Amino acid sequence: MGLLETIKGPQDLKSLPAEELPALAEEVRAFLVDAVSRTGGHLGPNLGVVELTIALHRVFDSPRDRLVLDTGHQSYVHKLLTGRQDFSRLREAGGLAGYPSRAESEHDVVENSHASTSLSWADGLAKAFELRGESQGEHGRRVVAVIGDGALTGGMAWEALNNIADAQRPVIVVVNDNERSYAPTTGGMASHLATLRTTREYEKLLDWGKQSLKRGGTPGRLAHATLHGVKKGLKDIVAPQGLFEDLGLKYVGPVDGHDTEAVEHALRRARSFGGPVIVHVITQKGRGYQPALADDADRFHAVGVIDPETGEAQATSGSSWTSVFADEVLAIADERPDVVGVTAAMRAPVGLEPFARAHPERVFDVGIAEQHAVTSAAGMAAGGLHPVVAVYATFLNRAFDQLLLDVGLHRAGVTLVLDRAGVTGPDGPSHHGVWDLGLCRLVPGLRLAAPRDAATLRAELREAVDVDDAPTVLRFSKGKVPAAIPAIARTGHADVLEGPAWAQGDDVLLVAVGALVTRALDVAARLRAHGVGVTVVDPRWVVPVDEALVDLARSHRHVAVLEDGGEVGGVGWALAAGLRERDDATPVHGFALPQRFLDVGARDALLDEAGLAPQDVARALVEAVARTGQPERPGPSAAVPPR
Ligand SMILES: Cc1ncc(C[n+]2csc(CCOP(=O)(O)OP(=O)(O)O)c2C)c(N)n1
Ligand SMILES: CC(=O)[C@@H](O)[C@H](O)COP(=O)(O)O
Ligand SMILES: [Mg+2]
Numbered sequence: 001m002g003l004l005e006t007i008k009g010p011q012d013l014k015s016l017p018a019e020e021l022p023a024l025a026e027e028v029r030a031f032l033v034d035a036v037s038r039t040g041g042h043l044g045p046n047l048g049v050v051e052l053t054i055a056l057h058r059v060f061d062s063p064r065d066r067l068v069l070d071t072g073h074q075s076y077v078h079k080l081l082t083g084r085q086d087f088s089r090l091r092e093a094g095g096l097a098g099y100p101s102r103a104e105s106e107h108d109v110v111e112n113s114h115a116s117t118s119l120s121w122a123d124g125l126a127k128a129f130e131l132r133g134e135s136q137g138e139h140g141r142r143v144v145a146v147i148g149d150g151a152l153t154g155g156m157a158w159e160a161l162n163n164i165a166d167a168q169r170p171v172i173v174v175v176n177d178n179e180r181s182y183a184p185t186t187g188g189m190a191s192h193l194a195t196l197r198t199t200r201e202y203e204k205l206l207d208w209g210k211q212s213l214k215r216g217g218t219p220g221r222l223a224h225a226t227l228h229g230v231k232k233g234l235k236d237i238v239a240p241q242g243l244f245e246d247l248g249l250k251y252v253g254p255v256d257g258h259d260t261e262a263v264e265h266a267l268r269r270a271r272s273f274g275g276p277v278i279v280h281v282i283t284q285k286g287r288g289y290q291p292a293l294a295d296d297a298d299r300f301h302a303v304g305v306i307d308p309e310t311g312e313a314q315a316t317s318g319s320s321w322t323s324v325f326a327d328e329v330l331a332i333a334d335e336r337p338d339v340v341g342v343t344a345a346m347r348a349p350v351g352l353e354p355f356a357r358a359h360p361e362r363v364f365d366v367g368i369a370e371q372h373a374v375t376s377a378a379g380m381a382a383g384g385l386h387p388v389v390a391v392y393a394t395f396l397n398r399a400f401d402q403l404l405l406d407v408g409l410h411r412a413g414v415t416l417v418l419d420r421a422g423v424t425g426p427d428g429p430s431h432h433g434v435w436d437l438g439l440c441r442l443v444p445g446l447r448l449a450a451p452r453d454a455a456t457l458r459a460e461l462r463e464a465v466d467v468d469d470a471p472t473v474l475r476f477s478k479g480k481v482p483a484a485i486p487a488i489a490r491t492g493h494a495d496v497l498e499g500p501a502w503a504q505g506d507d508v509l510l511v512a513v514g515a516l517v518t519r520a521l522d523v524a525a526r527l528r529a530h531g532v533g534v535t536v537v538d539p540r541w542v543v544p545v546d547e548a549l550v551d552l553a554r555s556h557r558h559v560a561v562l563e564d565g566g567e568v569g570g571v572g573w574a575l576a577a578g579l580r581e582r583d584d585a586t587p588v589h590g591f592a593l594p595q596r597f598l599d600v601g602a603r604d605a606l607l608d609e610a611g612l613a614p615q616d617v618a619r620a621l622v623e624a625v626a627r628t629g630q631p632e633r634p635g636p637s638a639a640v641p642p643r
Contacts, residue, residue, distance in 0.1 A: 002027050009083050010057040010107075021260045025050045028077055029288040035087035036076070037306035040314070040426070041098055044286040044300035045074040045148075048178050048257070052146070052281055053077035055263035056174070059271055060144055063106045066125050070118035070147040072099035072110060073302070074176070082107040091426035093601035099428060113430040114398065115368045116154025118145040119173060123160050126169040135170055142271055144172040150181030150345055153189050153367030165247040168275040172267070173249070175278060176257070178285040181345040182298035187367045192243050196280055197254050244278045253280030258287060297348055321457065321476040321515075322419055326351030328458040329388055329417075332465055333359055339465060342377055342389040344370045350390035350419050370395050374402035374414070381412040386465055393418035393433025393475055400439050403471065408443040413468030417461070421450075421475035422515065422564030422593075423606045429597035432606075433475070438569025440473055441543050448473040448543035450514030453485045456495075460540060473543070477515040477564060479603060485517055491537070492548020498524055498536040507533040507625050509556040511549070513542055513563035513571050519607075519614050520562045526618035532625050542571045550578040553586055557628060560589040560621055562612065567592035589624060591617050 003020060004027040007013055016024065028050045036043040054077070056067055062082070069075050076087070079096065082105050089095025100108035110121050122145035129135035129143065147157060152175060164171050177193050179185060185193075244251045250273055255266045263281060270277045285299040286292030291311030292300035304314030333339050333355050341352040341363040356363035366373045370391055377387035396403070396418060407414045421433040440448045447470060451457035457476060464472035487495035497512070498521065508527060512520030517538050527534045535556070539549055542563075553559040553575060561572030572590030579586055593610050607613070 004028060004031060004080065004085070007081055010062055010081060013054065013057050013081055018261060018264075021051075021054060025054060025258075025260065026288075028054075028080060031080065031085075031087075032076060033289050033306075035090065036303070037308060039087065039090040039092070040302075040304040041090050042073040042076070042302050043289070043306075043313075044292045044295070044298065044303075046076040047287045047289055047292060047300075048283040048285045049074045049146075049176060050077050050287070051258050051260040052174070052176060052263055052283060053081060055260050055267055056144060056146070057081050059264055059267040060142055065142040065144065066109050066122075067107070068109050068118045068121045068125070068143065068145045069100060070145065070151040071115040072113050074146075074148070075100050075108070078107070079105070091428075091600060093599065093605065095600075097428055097600055098426060099430075111428075111430065113427055114395065115151040116147070116156040118147050118151070119157050119160030119164060121145065122171050122173070123163050123169075126164075126167075126171045130169055138272060138274075140170060140274075142170050142172060144174060144267075146174045146176055148181070149175065149177045149179060149185045149190060149193055150368050152193075153181075153185060153187050153345065154369055155371055161244075161247060161249070164276045165249050170271075170274050171276045172270045173276070173278045174267075175253075175280045176283055177254070177280060178283045180285050180299060180301075181368060182301045182348060183345075183365075185367065186345070186365045189367070193280070196242055196251075197282055242278075248276075250275065250277040251280065252277060253282075255279065255281050257281035257283035320481045321479070322349070322351040324454045324457050324481055325390070325417060325419070325461065325474075325476070326354050328461050329390075330354045330358060332462065333362065336386070336465070337362075338384065339386045339388060340364065340380060342366065342373050342380075342387050344368055344373045344391055344395065346390075346392070350392070350417070352390055370399040371402050374399040374416075375406040377414045378402070378406040378410055378412040381407075381414050381468075382410070386413055386415065386468060388415045388417055388465065390417040390419065392431075393421035393436045394424075394431050397435055397439065403440075403446075404443050407471045408446055411445055411469050412471060414471050415461075415464045415467075416471065416473045418473060418475040420478045422477040423598060423603045423610075424478045425601060425603040425606065428600040432593075432598050433477075434564075434566045434593050434598070436473070436475055437543065437563070437565040437571065441569040441574060443471065446471045446473060446543060447541055448475065449541045450475050451540075452495075452512070452514055452517040452538050453483070454481050455484055456538070456540065457481075475514065477603075479515070482515070482518045485521070485538075487538070491552055492546045493539060493541045494546060494549050494552070495538045495540060496535065497521065497538055498534070506535065506556045508535070508558045508560055508621055509553050510534050510536045510621075511553075511559065511561045511571065511575065512536060512538055513561070513565070516562045516564050516607075516612070519612060519617075522614035523560075523562070523617045523621070526614060527621060530618070530622045532622055539571065543574075545571065545574040545578050547578075550575065550582065550584075553579060553588070554582065554584050556586065558587055558589060558621065558624055560591060560617065562591045562617065563593075564607065564612075565593060566595050568595050587624065587628075589621060591620075 003024045091098040122143045125143045129141045134141045345368045380387040449460035489496040570592045576588040
């Protein structure tokens with residue numbers, strides 16, 4: 001039996017002799033490579049925090065002390081050391097979550113996978129422990145937040161530091177500095193951390209110098225004393241007193257994050273300090289696994305299954321929607337010098353890499369700072385540019401106020417491209433992009449399109465960037481782009497995809513949104529097989545709902561809406577409202593996602609479980625049509641509540 005199998009919880013870890021820790025670290029690394037190669041996941045980030053996590057659980061007493069992991073994608077080692085070693089179904093329904101999960105363990109605190117929140121959580125916990133009288137003294141409860149250098153570029157982190165620095169509560173902020181988000185971290189903060197890292201090299205050099213000089217007898221000792229004086233002066237030049245210290249935070253580091261003993265020593269110093277302290281730990285993303293270290297793109301940040309022979313990692317997302325966007329936005333950028341790209345530390349995942357390679361001066365990586373991305377885009381538009389801000393749909397949540405009042409209020413010609421819209425799957429509840437339709441519907445003047453295939457993505461993107469007096473948004477899902485789905489007619493903005501067989505009349509108007517068009521066509525075939533007449537339309541622009549679509553709805557006995565987003569503020573919700581405004585009683589059957597947090601799971605399975613399986617939708621509509629008998633107007637009724 002290896003060491004790792006003997007670790008059932010932090011107590012077992014604490015009792016391990018220090019000399020066995022390197023061997024444990026190697027076992028953990030081997031486990032991670034083996035397990036994550038089979039399931040996919042965040043291999044690179046977790047390989048970088050092995051020694052750090054071991055040290056954290058030896059110095060602090062989780063769950064009495066609270067360990068908050070920012071973003072949470074680097075929580076696999078934490079899980080291994082807190083009694084969870086079955087990674088066979090990592091990031092699958094019913095398996096281990098890829099992020100902290102309170103349902104899994106009392107050692108887990110924050111389940112939100114959105115970056116830069118950990119310091120605010122820590123500030124809140126520390127205030128609670130203080131008011132409850134639990135944090136005082138050497139053995140008082142401690143709060144430790146582990147935040148990456150990427151997450152530290154997020155504005156929330158600095159709002160929290162402003163508060164943490166202002167009080168003498170025992171908050172330990174561990175900066176896990178591996179110099180990367182996906183790609184190398186950008187911005188002034190990254191440069192500052194680099195300066196502090198340089199100090200590390202500088203300190204090593206000085207330490208070497210000191211030891212050598214001391215061995216040189218009296219002349220050497222004199223020289224050492226002189227050098228020591230020089231050091232202080234030089235250090236202020238090389239590493240001006242740290243930003244953190246200027247804020248009033250004690251700074252410990254930089255520490256070699258792969259030397260468990262050194263990290264433990266630094267953490268014990270931090271713990272005993274009793275006030276707010278930064279422990280700056282230098283780690284290596286992908287540490288110990290050559291294929292990850294060789295991956296210049298993102299060090300196996302988030303990978304799919306890995307071929308054990310070659311070390312080749314499948315793309316996690318493999319979302320070919322992204323590649324269509326990447327190709328079309330580059331074509332647009334070649335034609336229009338006013339078009340610029342903006343990313344929040346995800347240039348490659350959102351498809352702006354080709355654009356950046358061709359026009360490096362016109363793609364801006366603002367760090368993990370979606371709020372800044374959106375408002376700076378409003379500034380760019382005011383300055384005569386047309387920014388294309390590409391983010392995952394779920395991360396737009398963070399920039400709603402900026403979208404509403406910096407972009408919307410000023411009618412700024414900004415185009416937002418929301419990748420991973422709808423159910424994403426393995427990343428769980430905080431990653432599903434199911435809020436954007438409702439949020440965007442709140443912004444007056446905003447227009448949102450949901451392409452159904454590659455051709456409509458290209459066309460709708462071009463329509464969007466041609467709008468310079470209002471915000472425009474495109475949303476598309478994770479996964480594969482379907483084969484081309486041609487239209488047979490156009491009504492208003494909507495494409496008619498399939499009309500009723502002449503004998504079957506106008507029983508159902510089936511409105512299909514974006515990637516769910518494929519499912520809708522399956523539903524339509526099932527309806528026809530049951531003698532129900534159906535017209536399938538793709539509205540293309542779904543915010544606001546097109547008046548022509550409302551008119552079309554009124555000429556059918558039933559309207560059904562199939563969409564990959566939350567029901568509140570969705571297309572079905574808006575279409576029902578449009579019919580009510582006309583005092584029209586056409587029943588609207590909404591097939592949207594329930595307004596709750598969806599768990600981890602495969603995208604298609606989660607859609608089916610939400611009632612969006614074609615056979616279930618068809619059955620519900622056949623029953624609804626049967627209930628209303630002959631084609632006469634049903635009695636006055638509100639919209640049939642979405643399922
Ligand atoms: C608000 C937000 N934007 C974007 C992301 C996507 N994302 C996940 S991890 C990551 C990089 C994090 O870098 P860092 O904090 O340095 O952690 P590391 O992976 O280097 O350990 C990003 C951008 C996110 N989770 N949250
Ligand atoms: C932690 C995080 O936010 C990302 O790494 C995310 O897991 C990537 O998702 P995709 O795999 O869909 O690109
Ligand atoms: Mg990092």
